[in-house]
Amino acid sequence: MSYEIKLDIFEGPLDLLLYLIRKNEIDIYNIPIALITEQYLAYLDMMRFLNLDLAGEYLVLASTLIHIKSRMLLPPVEGEGEDEEGQDPRAELVQQLIEYQAYKEAALSLEGRPLLERDVFTRGAQEPVAETEEEEEEPMIEVGVFELVQAFRRIITNLDQSDLAIDAEKMSLTDRINEIMERLSEERQLTFTELLGERMDRRRIVYTFLAILELMKLRMIRAYQSGPFGVIRIFLAVEE
Numbered sequence: 001m002s003y004e005i006k007l008d009i010f011e012g013p014l015d016l017l018l019y020l021i022r023k024n025e026i027d028i029y030n031i032p033i034a035l036i037t038e039q040y041l042a043y044l045d046m047m048r049f050l051n052l053d054l055a056g057e058y059l060v061l062a063s064t065l066i067h068i069k070s071r072m073l074l075p076p077v078e079g080e081g082e083d084e085e086g087q088d089p090r091a092e093l094v095q096q097l098i099e100y101q102a103y104k105e106a107a108l109s110l111e112g113r114p115l116l117e118r119d120v121f122t123r124g125a126q127e128p129v130a131e132t133e134e135e136e137e138e139p140m141i142e143v144g145v146f147e148l149v150q151a152f153r154r155i156i157t158n159l160d161q162s163d164l165a166i167d168a169e170k171m172s173l174t175d176r177i178n179e180i181m182e183r184l185s186e187e188r189q190l191t192f193t194e195l196l197g198e199r200m201d202r203r204r205i206v207y208t209f210l211a212i213l214e215l216m217k218l219r220m221i222r223a224y225q226s227g228p229f230g231v232i233r234i235f236l237a238v239e240e
Contacts, residue, residue, distance in 0.1 A: 013061035019146045037065040140224040176211040
């Protein structure tokens, strides 16, 4: 598969790092470097598998994490003070993350309530529910690339390797994009699994994922999820 997709919706490696910290509910001041490094590298491997063009900054941060991990495995050198090389190897990275997070939150707060009204909405029930069975619906929050990569990883993990053989049927990314837009025009919303259908060959899975990312880049579709482990649903960007 020679197609390589370059996306502007990737905000940067610090975004991925913050996403992993939030996902694991980790104290930003006490990052378990071994765990975060392992998960960060797993994401990079999945992005390469998808033929995503990764900016050099992602690889630089990967090298930084590996370097910090190696430093933390070494025993402390006698005679080193806290203000010298004996300081926490994570300190500089933590400071970068805190500063980046502050700027990001400040940027989001500029849009304020209009952002909340546009990007958060509740799912409408198709049928009335009895009062005794009525449950409060979780709001659906717009998700980004990293949540989609996580969903893709779950699907790949649950499949047999034999199911991932490339199908002989010819398929182009353009064809897959057109198919997705046609189905969304008819059905208004679809999950990633519904977009795949019954066929789960590797080409179809990868092309479906790349088509979703390309359409997100073009701002033609949007992805929402109810809760951190909820099903991700795809909507046309013009739908409310």
